[in-house]
Amino acid sequence: MQQSYESTGAADAGGPPHVLVVDDDPTVAEVVAGYLLRAGCTVDRAGDGPSALARAHTHRPDLVVLDLMLPGMDGLEVCRRMRERHPVPVIMLTARGDEDDRILGLERGADDYVTKPFSPRELVLRVESVLRRTRPDPAPDPVRLGRLALDPAARLATRDGTPLSLTLREFDLLAFFLRHPGRAYSREELMREVWGWEFGDLSTVTVHIRRLRAKIEDDPAAPRAIRTVWGVGYRFEAEETDEVDGTGGSGPGEAGPGATGSGAMGPGMTGPGEAGATRPGMTGPGATGPGEGDGGADRHA
Numbered sequence: 001m002q003q004s005y006e007s008t009g010a011a012d013a014g015g016p017p018h019v020l021v022v023d024d025d026p027t028v029a030e031v032v033a034g035y036l037l038r039a040g041c042t043v044d045r046a047g048d049g050p051s052a053l054a055r056a057h058t059h060r061p062d063l064v065v066l067d068l069m070l071p072g073m074d075g076l077e078v079c080r081r082m083r084e085r086h087p088v089p090v091i092m093l094t095a096r097g098d099e100d101d102r103i104l105g106l107e108r109g110a111d112d113y114v115t116k117p118f119s120p121r122e123l124v125l126r127v128e129s130v131l132r133r134t135r136p137d138p139a140p141d142p143v144r145l146g147r148l149a150l151d152p153a154a155r156l157a158t159r160d161g162t163p164l165s166l167t168l169r170e171f172d173l174l175a176f177f178l179r180h181p182g183r184a185y186s187r188e189e190l191m192r193e194v195w196g197w198e199f200g201d202l203s204t205v206t207v208h209i210r211r212l213r214a215k216i217e218d219d220p221a222a223p224r225a226i227r228t229v230w231g232v233g234y235r236f237e238a239e240e241t242d243e244v245d246g247t248g249g250s251g252p253g254e255a256g257p258g259a260t261g262s263g264a265m266g267p268g269m270t271g272p273g274e275a276g277a278t279r280p281g282m283t284g285p286g287a288t289g290p291g292e293g294d295g296g297a298d299r300h301a
Helices: 025-040 051-057 075-085 100-107 120-134 168-179 188-194 203-216
Strands: 018-022 042-046 062-065 090-094 112-115 144-145 148-151 155-157 226-229 233-236
Touching: 018 100, 018 112, 018 144, 025 042, 025 051, 025 062, 025 120, 042 051, 051 062, 051 075, 062 075, 090 120, 100 203, 112 120, 120 168, 144 168, 144 233, 148 168, 155 168, 168 188, 168 203, 188 203, 188 233, 203 226
Parallel strands: 018 042, 018 062, 062 090, 090 112
Antiparallel strands: 144 148, 148 155, 226 233
């Protein structure tokens, strides 16, 4: 079932959001806490994984700012254990510049990440962005498109009536697609329109597209709902029907499932002839563009 991210902290009673900052560097933790306090949050701090889990259990946070490289128990394990107890939004801090490490954090369930060194003001903006999406007010009307249905007030998404287990970012991305079918969006546009980011690593979008495909497609390697548009980005299409309940209209349907080109790779991965990619101006069953994958779908936009 879709994680609701509802808190039992002060924010539920209309009070300030409670943020847990977990970092073994006291200077970083102090600076982050100071900026969050000035932004109107209440802040708790922990310097290692066990302390963070204990504090989260005692006073459940509305959001966790979590360092990846903690001594003993690393941030990924802390995130996993926190999510076992209750769903909570997590923004990961990482000193690693390697894209694979950042993507791993997102794939393990982090809602966002910030690479050190970072701007504390940017981090505060990202915290506020995540918090706004955990308590949407007022909630938009439910929407249904093809086999998918979404209720923003309940934070519930279903496919053929079966609840989908989506992260906060995946839920927001699916909600946007359901309300804007038939139009191609670049990764830059998705970052701005879905999450309100004017800057950031485009691989974030690639990761969430891949994860969402794995949860809503019959065959993520040959996607029929989230199509890769050659040289542009992504377009959402209804799988069976063009009816929409709620806002948003239907777009032009494609004539068949996306076919994979030679050397096609797994769901959402880059490589020659990625599944579901379409050349502009071509019709027919999922014509593929040469060598266009998720990771480069927007370079020619």
